[in-house]
Amino acid sequence: xxLKNFIxxxxxxKNIMLYSRQWLKNRQKIGEDLEIILKYANYGxxxxxxxxxxxxxxxxxTIAKEIINGINYLHNNEIIHRDLHTKNILLDNxxxxxxxxxxxxxxxxxxxxxxxxxxxFVDPECMIxxxxxxxxxxxxxxxxxxxxxxxxxxxxxxxNNNLSIPNExxxxxxxxxxxxxxxxxxxxxxxxxxxxxxCGY
Numbered sequence: 001x002x003l004k005n006f007i008x009x010x011x012x013x014k015n016i017m018l019y020s021r022q023w024l025k026n027r028q029k030i031g032e033d034l035e036i037i038l039k040y041a042n043y044g045x046x047x048x049x050x051x052x053x054x055x056x057x058x059x060x061x062t063i064a065k066e067i068i069n070g071i072n073y074l075h076n077n078e079i080i081h082r083d084l085h086t087k088n089i090l091l092d093n094x095x096x097x098x099x100x101x102x103x104x105x106x107x108x109x110x111x112x113x114x115x116x117x118x119x120x121f122v123d124p125e126c127m128i129x130x131x132x133x134x135x136x137x138x139x140x141x142x143x144x145x146x147x148x149x150x151x152x153x154x155x156x157x158x159x160n161n162n163l164s165i166p167n168e169x170x171x172x173x174x175x176x177x178x179x180x181x182x183x184x185x186x187x188x189x190x191x192x193x194x195x196x197x198x199c200g201y
Contacts (some may be wrong), residue, residue, distance in 0.1 A: 014066075014069070014070075014095065015066050015067070015069050015070030015073065015095070015096050015097060015098060016070050016073055016074070016093065016097065016098050016099075017041065017097035017098065017099040017192065018088060022076060027162070029061035035130075041090035041091060041092040041097060041099075042091075042092060042093060042164070043092065043093075043094065044090065044091065045087050045088070045089060045090055045091075046063070046086040046087075046089040046090070046091060046096070046146075047086035047087055047145070047151065049091050050086075050145075050146060050149050051149070055146075055149070057101075057166060057169075058197075060146050060147065060201050061169070061193060061196060061197050062197065063096055063146060064142075064143055064146060064169075064193055065190060065193040065194065065197060066095065066096035067089060067096055067098065067139065067142060068139060068186050068189045068190045068193065069096075069190060070096065070097070070098040071084070071098070071135055071136075071139060071186050071187040072187060072190060074135070075100075075132045075135070075185070080131060080132055080134065080135055081098065081135050081137075082134065082135070083100060084098070084135055084138035084139060084142065085138065085141070085142065086142055086145055086146075088100040089142070100150055122185070131180075132185065132186070133180040133181075133183045136176050136183045136184070136185070136186065136189075137176065137180075137183070139176055139189075140148070140173055140176030140177050143169070143172070143173045143176065144160065144173060147162065147165050147169060147173070148162055148165075149158075160173055160174070166196075168192075168196045171186075172189060172193065172196075176187075176189070
């Protein structure tokens with residue numbers, strides 16, 4: 001599926017938010033005066049949300065599960081986001097929405113090696129290749145940020161030393177940090193979190 005058809009198909013996907021519509025003010029000057037209309041997300045981005053909200057572990061697990069559900073949707077359509085972080089994840093009526101697909105690429109596009117993206121969230125191995133496992137690395141940084149309610153700083157080792165973090169959360173988080181060949185795929189993570197959530201954490 002090409003990116004255009006993917007965008008058309010994705011309009012109603014639960015955990016994905018794309019541009020609603022584009023208008024040209026002056027059709028004589030295509031490329032100038034372009035307006036992009038976005039759907040309003042009433043809770044803003046995830047970073048501001050967790051900084052202003054006292055999230056329970058149940059809330060955090062639900063958020064983590066919805067994010068990986070959105071990532072799975074992209075990966076199942078052979079799309080890698082390449083710029084996942086908490087400022088690119090919005091909350092609309094309490095539902096997680098992954099947005100900002102400016103760096104997204106189809107996996108069959110051979111020019112997928114780059115170092116673009118927010119520092120700290122980019123897979124260090126992306127200079128070798130950038131694939132689904134690169135998004136999983138970024139997801140791991142998001143898990144750390146949600147757990148610790150801190151903005152990750154470049155060069156700081158992301159350890160889960162906070163004693164309040166449940167062991168199961170630490171376990172899946174650590175798996176996502178492994179070398180790319182050992183990182184789980186999104187379906188494994190979703191099922192793990194689904195079981196974890198069902199246990200009432």
